Amino acid sequence: MVLNRTKLLGIFDAVPVIALVIFLLCAITGKILARYVDDYLSRAEADSYTQELLSQTNKILQQAKDKISEINQSPHEFCSANDLRFIRNIIYSSGFISDLGRLKNEQLQCSVLLGNNIPQSYSYARGILRSDGSVIYGDTPLFSSYNRGVILSINNTNLVFNPGLLSSFERPHYSYSVYAGAPALNAIVRLFHHPEQNSIETPSNIIHSRTWIDGNRYTYKLCSPETHICVITVADELAYQNKHRLIDTVFTILGLLTGGLAALLLLRYFHNAQTLTMQLMRAITRQELDVRYQPIVNVKTGKIIAFEALIRWEIRPDDYVPPDVLIDLAEKGGFITRITNYVLIRVKADMNQILQDHPELRVNINIAACDLQHDSFYAALARFQNKGIRPHQIGIELTERSAADCHAFKGIERLRALGHKIYLDDFGTGYSSLALLGKIQVDALKMDKAFTQTVGTDALTVSIVPQILSIAKKYKLGIVVEGIETEEQAAYFKALPLSIAAQGWYFGKPQNINEVRQLLGISRKKKKNSPF
Numbered sequence: 242m243v244l245n246r247t248k249l250l251g252i253f254d255a256v257p258v259i260a261l262v263i264f265l266l267c268a269i270t271g272k273i274l275a276r277y278v279d280d281y282l283s284r285a286e287a288d289s290y291t292q293e294l295l296s297q298t299n300k301i302l303q304q305a306k307d308k309i310s311e312i313n314q315s316p317h318e319f320c321s322a323n324d325l326r327f328i329r330n331i332i333y334s335s336g337f338i339s340d341l342g343r344l345k346n347e348q349l350q351c352s353v354l355l356g357n358n359i360p361q362s363y364s365y366a367r368g369i370l371r372s373d374g375s376v377i378y379g380d381t382p383l384f385s386s387y388n389r390g391v392i393l394s395i396n397n398t399n400l401v402f403n404p405g406l407l408s409s410f411e412r413p414h415y416s417y418s419v420y421a422g423a424p425a426l427n428a429i430v431r432l433f434h435h436p437e438q439n440s441i442e443t444p445s446n447i448i449h450s451r452t453w454i455d456g457n458r459y460t461y462k463l464c465s466p467e468t469h470i471c472v473i474t475v476a477d478e479l480a481y482q483n484k485h486r487l488i489d490t491v492f493t494i495l496g497l498l499t500g501g502l503a504a505l506l507l508l509r510y511f512h513n514a515q516t517l518t519m520q521l522m523r524a525i526t527r528q529e530l531d532v533r534y535q536p537i538v539n540v541k542t543g544k545i546i547a548f549e550a551l552i553r554w555e556i557r558p559d560d561y562v563p564p565d566v567l568i569d570l571a572e573k574g575g576f577i578t579r580i581t582n583y584v585l586i587r588v589k590a591d592m593n594q595i596l597q598d599h600p601e602l603r604v605n606i607n608i609a610a611c612d613l614q615h616d617s618f619y620a621a622l623a624r625f626q627n628k629g630i631r632p633h634q635i636g637i638e639l640t641e642r643s644a645a646d647c648h649a650f651k652g653i654e655r656l657r658a659l660g661h662k663i664y665l666d667d668f669g670t671g672y673s674s675l676a677l678l679g680k681i682q683v684d685a686l687k688m689d690k691a692f693t694q695t696v697g698t699d700a701l702t703v704s705i706v707p708q709i710l711s712i713a714k715k716y717k718l719g720i721v722v723e724g725i726e727t728e729e730q731a732a733y734f735k736a737l738p739l740s741i742a743a744q745g746w747y748f749g750k751p752q753n754i755n756e757v758r759q760l761l762g763i764s765r766k767k768k769k770n771s772p773f
């Protein structure tokens with residue numbers, strides 16, 4: 242008993258550590274999530290800003306082409322005063338053109354700002370030949386009042402872009418550079434840039450993608466595969482700092498709260514379980530547990546042939562802990578054999594005389610696999626024989642799960658050698674029911690009530706009831722059908738050409754020993770003396 246209690250406390254001792262680990266895991270997960278969300282939002286923000294600049298640049302290039310074709314419709318003499326006036330009217334209304342020059346044999350002849358006063362030597366920066374036949378010169382030196390400018394050249398017409406044309410798209414903490422590439426991607430020039438953006442280097446090529454450059458979350462690149470225009474935006478730390486702090490705080494708090502809640506729930510669950518387990522151990526010591534007996538009948542005659550002993554724990558008046566919960570607690574707490582021995586003692590006290598008087602009658606006891614390793618269990622069983630009760634009058638029920646435990650095999654053999662009958666409980670609910678029968682020898686199968694309840698319903702056609710019955714027949718095993726609740730179910734099994742024992746509310750619910758005595762007395766009267 243000291244050993245059991247120590248083992249039990251050992252399990253519960255680990256709970257605060259597990260709770261702490263869960264708490265820490267949740268807190269760390271919160272931090273990691275914050276990082277992901279932060280990255281996602283930063284990328285989304287950079288993406289939308291870069292996209293905006295890219296589409297604006299594409300729009301301006303298209304408008305520039307339109308303006309050039311409009312200007313090329315000039316009805317006036319080439320570079321005449323009227324021609325320059327005509328052009329001036331068009332470019333001043335556009336807002337994004339700072340000058341426009343006309344060329345002959347690749348030599349500038351006149352421009353809106355310089356008139357016809359053009360210096361003879363003129364050299365352009367490197368130009369990019371684009372797929373539509375236009376040429377773009379990035380940051381070319383100019384003769385006009387602007388030192389440098391971007392030129393779009395189509396059909397002997399050079400359009401100079403206003404250098405500040407993207408200024409209305411500037412954003413705090415962001416700067417940008419816009420590039421144009423040749424379709425073959427072998428040459429790139431810079432078109433426009435933020436006034437502070439001089440440090441960024443022209444990329445060696447333009448790969449069509451949207452990405453953080455070199456994994457740096459402050460430099461974002463977006464290229465258009467159609468126009469070969471690329472925009473690189475650069476954010477400073479301040480652009481994300483506040484958002485980063487907010488996201489980090491929110492997710493850290495969420496992580497801590499979730500972790501705290503999970504840890505608390507775990508502690509509460511185990512505290513309750515611990516409390517219940519301790520209460521159960523106390524109830525055993527104080528002998529507060531009760532045993533009820535459910536009749537098992539021959540389904541053909543309706544005669545009682547046995548009882549199943551079932552444990553009951555009334556934790557408060559009319560408030561019972563379900564036996565499977567109670568058994569689970571005892572198994573996890575490592576003191577299930579105390580329950581089994583307790584039941585054996587109670588059964589002996591209750592049924593001693595009845596079993597002696599009626600040697601045909603049997604009582605089935607539920608046991609767990611680990612009982613089979615305890616000498617105290619065999620000793621408790623042996624006490625029945627001292628009173629002249631024969632071993633076959635004490636049936637042993639083991640669930641499939643328990644019987645499949647490899648340590649149980651030897652114990653089962655030992656019990657059979659002692660003369661006890663072995664019943665495989667809840668048969669059919671395990672995944673290896675049939676395989677189990679090849680490994681261990683049992684005397685009867687108890688068909689689980691879940692299958693019984695398919696009788697009288699459409700589900701019977703697909704249920705495994707017939708298979709279980711034929712397995713029992715094939716292996717020459719007895720069969721006890723559990724959970725018979727209706728006359729229809731009873732009639733179904735009664736009509737089968739098999740010897741079947743039955744148990745269920747239809748024949749009688751689990752009852753206390755006084756009711757059992759009464760039941761036997763009633764049966765006795767009915768059958769004129771003995772029902773057995």
Ligand SMILES: Nc1nc2c(ncn2[C@@H]2O[C@@H]3COP(=O)(O)O[C@H]4[C@@H](O)[C@H](n5cnc6c(=O)[nH]c(N)nc65)O[C@@H]4COP(=O)(O)O[C@H]3[C@H]2O)c(=O)[nH]1
Pocket residue numbers: 535550551552563564565568580581584607608609638640666667690723724725726744745746747751
């Ligand atoms: N719906 C319905 N249920 C019916 C009907 N006829 C009987 N039952 C219930 O079916 C269960 C039959 O016991 P089990 O399969 O061995 O299943 C038992 C058994 O595995 C375990 N158990 C009960 N007492 C002990 C015990 O002393 N030791 C061990 N190790 N396990 C026990 O707890 C399980 C549940 O026991 P109980 O709640 O008493 O539930 C009992 C019984 O009350 C019916 O017609 N309809």
